[in-house]
Amino acid sequence: MLAKKYTGKKLVDNIFTISRKAKEAIANYGKANVVNATIGSLYNEDEKLAVYSVVEEVYRTLPPEDLYAYSTNVIGEDDYLAEVEKTLLGNDYKESMKGLYISSIATPGGTGAISNTIKNYLNAGEKVLLPNWMWGTYKNIVLENEGVVETYELFNSNGGFNLEDFKNKINEISKTQESLIVIINEPSHNPTGCRMTYEEWKDVYTFIKGLKINLILIRDVAYFEYDDRTEEEKNKIRALILDLPANILIMYAFSLSKSLSIYGMRVGAQIAVSSSEKVIQEFKDALSFSCRVTWSNVSKGGMKLFAKIMTTPELKERFLKEKNEYMKLLMNRANLLMTEADHVTLKYFPYKSGFFVTIPIGPNVDKVIDDLQSKNIFVIKFNDGIRIGICSVPTYKIVGLAKRIKDSIDKF
Numbered sequence: 001m002l003a004k005k006y007t008g009k010k011l012v013d014n015i016f017t018i019s020r021k022a023k024e025a026i027a028n029y030g031k032a033n034v035v036n037a038t039i040g041s042l043y044n045e046d047e048k049l050a051v052y053s054v055v056e057e058v059y060r061t062l063p064p065e066d067l068y069a070y071s072t073n074v075i076g077e078d079d080y081l082a083e084v085e086k087t088l089l090g091n092d093y094k095e096s097m098k099g100l101y102i103s104s105i106a107t108p109g110g111t112g113a114i115s116n117t118i119k120n121y122l123n124a125g126e127k128v129l130l131p132n133w134m135w136g137t138y139k140n141i142v143l144e145n146e147g148v149v150e151t152y153e154l155f156n157s158n159g160g161f162n163l164e165d166f167k168n169k170i171n172e173i174s175k176t177q178e179s180l181i182v183i184i185n186e187p188s189h190n191p192t193g194c195r196m197t198y199e200e201w202k203d204v205y206t207f208i209k210g211l212k213i214n215l216i217l218i219r220d221v222a223y224f225e226y227d228d229r230t231e232e233e234k235n236k237i238r239a240l241i242l243d244l245p246a247n248i249l250i251m252y253a254f255s256l257s258k259s260l261s262i263y264g265m266r267v268g269a270q271i272a273v274s275s276s277e278k279v280i281q282e283f284k285d286a287l288s289f290s291c292r293v294t295w296s297n298v299s300k301g302g303m304k305l306f307a308k309i310m311t312t313p314e315l316k317e318r319f320l321k322e323k324n325e326y327m328k329l330l331m332n333r334a335n336l337l338m339t340e341a342d343h344v345t346l347k348y349f350p351y352k353s354g355f356f357v358t359i360p361i362g363p364n365v366d367k368v369i370d371d372l373q374s375k376n377i378f379v380i381k382f383n384d385g386i387r388i389g390i391c392s393v394p395t396y397k398i399v400g401l402a403k404r405i406k407d408s409i410d411k412f
């Protein structure tokens with residue numbers, strides 16, 4: 001009965017299956033004896049979901065009409081979208097980005113932002129270029145929209161961004177396509193925690209600015225709040241898009257899931273940036289149409305929550321302070337894991353910030369995962385590597401973890 005394009009599609013949720021096994025192990029052996037590194041949400045040291053006190057307080061005191069009413073506009077609340085743009089592009093972006101046209105639409109999380117972009121900019125049968133180490137949902141979004149997945153190697157042999165492969169893949173696809181969607185997930189990349197340097201971004205932008213095809217660059221910034229670069233460093237990278245040609249559209253996929261730790265509230269945004277007024281007008285027309293017919297509008301409470309915190313200086317300061325503590329927690333966990341890994345010569349991808357550290361394993365990855373499970377250590381498989389959710393594993397359980405993983409690898 002299914003429409004042809006949905007026949008044969010089935011969600012294989014690897015994360016759900018393994019986390020169920022972890023829960024069973026906890027029931028059988030007790031929480032203290034199980035390392036559940038499968039979760040992709042930030043957890044405190046007591047293994048409970050991290051909830052920002054300022055978020056909890058503001059949300060519970062929002063007036064009923066902010067919580068229960070429809071959003072004022074289909075595309076989202078004005079004050080929410082204004083704060084999203086400032087948060088991403090810098091407080092003075094209207095001045096610093098003069099000459100560029102910018103427009104935003106609220107979406108159900110970053111997922112909504114990515115799927116709404118692919119739905120609106122992909123023609124059936126076209127290739128979409130994704131990093132080879134990636135959040136798996138990208139692929140399913142491409143498949144749902146009848147696209148074809150192509151990947152670029154994320155890392156070069158020095159662990160830096162693989163510009164060469166990125167360029168080669170785009171050049172190759174340009175021979176047969178007039179338009180191309182590319183995703184870069186940075187900073188705090190899922191699953192590796194890698195980050196691109198200013199020079200790497202400069203090279204990427206220099207290359208894409210010279211392209212003849214239409215390029216839609218999705219910048220998945222789901223974990224942007226946990227990027228510890230200074231505002232000055234971020235501004236330098238932002239300035240690279242000032243002289244964007246009209247055939248390049250930058251689409252930021254923004255999410256409050258990780259930033260405010262409100263995963264279930266489903267709040268995000270698409271922020272389109274172009275030097276062409278026409279391209280932005282098209283975005284406004286077509287994407288609001290898609291919003292209305294897909295999810296109608298986004299949770300008003302979630303949008304009002306963000307707007308209130310960001311526009312009230314005391315609340316914003318409290319948020320930034322709490323966030324800083326969580327960033328320290330993540331950094332401590334990551335540093336501990338990496339220091340111990342170095343000690344036992346366990347390789348990992350170059351982590352800079354974020355929720356995950358990934359260890360490349362190779363062809364024995366399934367055997368290693370099984371062996372780890374026999375030691376009550378649960379991790380997620382990505383390609384031929386394993387992802388450790390340092391976001392959810394308390395520090396005391398990270399002690400000795402690198403050695404236990406290395407021992408499992410050495411068995412095979």
Ligand SMILES: Cc1ncc(COP(=O)(O)O)c(C=O)c1O
Pocket residue numbers: 040108109110111112135185190220222254255256257258263267268
């Ligand atoms: C890389 C990446 N992008 C986007 C998302 C989307 O999250 P959400 O839809 O909850 O905003 C996730 C969630 O895990 C992610 O890991």
